[in-house]
Amino acid sequence: DAGVIQSPRHEVTEMGQEVTLRCKPISGHNSLFWYRQTMMRGLELLIYFNNNVPIDDSGMPEDRFSAKMPNASFSTLKIQPSEPRDSAVYFCASSFGRKQPQHFGDGTRLSIL
């Protein structure tokens, strides 16, 4: 049973570069979430989609961040231009139905130099 799949697992890039993180949710799940985790702030919800439609993007920190979900099996989180303070672990999670628990991928560890 495949879980949530994220790529890449690690990304190191220089400040100013564009970064694209990818996520494949669990098949059949209709909600998808992007989180950022840091030691200082814990797990923060950035944006979530329901049936491929963005529902709440109030957690997206700045216009440099954007997310898309072109179909039910794929989503991207893009940062352009990237800054050192964007360094964190980014998680994607998915769920099915209302109020159901979310299932997480293993994250992308992002370092911006």
Next chain:
Amino acid sequence: QKEVEQDPGPLSVPEGAIVSLNCTYSNSAFQYFMWYRQYSRKGPELLMYTYSSGNKEDGRFTAQVDKSSKYISLFIRDSQPSDSATYLCAMNSEEGNFNKFYFGSGTKLNVKP
């Protein structure tokens, strides 16, 4: 005030001990309560999911909800070194943004052999 408060630890116990992990919350509308376990460099993994008040048991794990005190607990019996991880609580309500879960910052647990 944060919606969900959780002591970050670390909590260090000897193997075989009973562990008690706790979260407090401020929103009396929360009805759905979850505990996640997160190993180093992995995504959070769902451990327990409960609705409203009461207890739920699964093997060595017991989740307890006290809505009158706005307090939830996770008990681990006969703790093992493999239980060493960070434990996050999460919760949600029937109102408003129905798929937005509020996470605690996590408690780091170390079970010593």
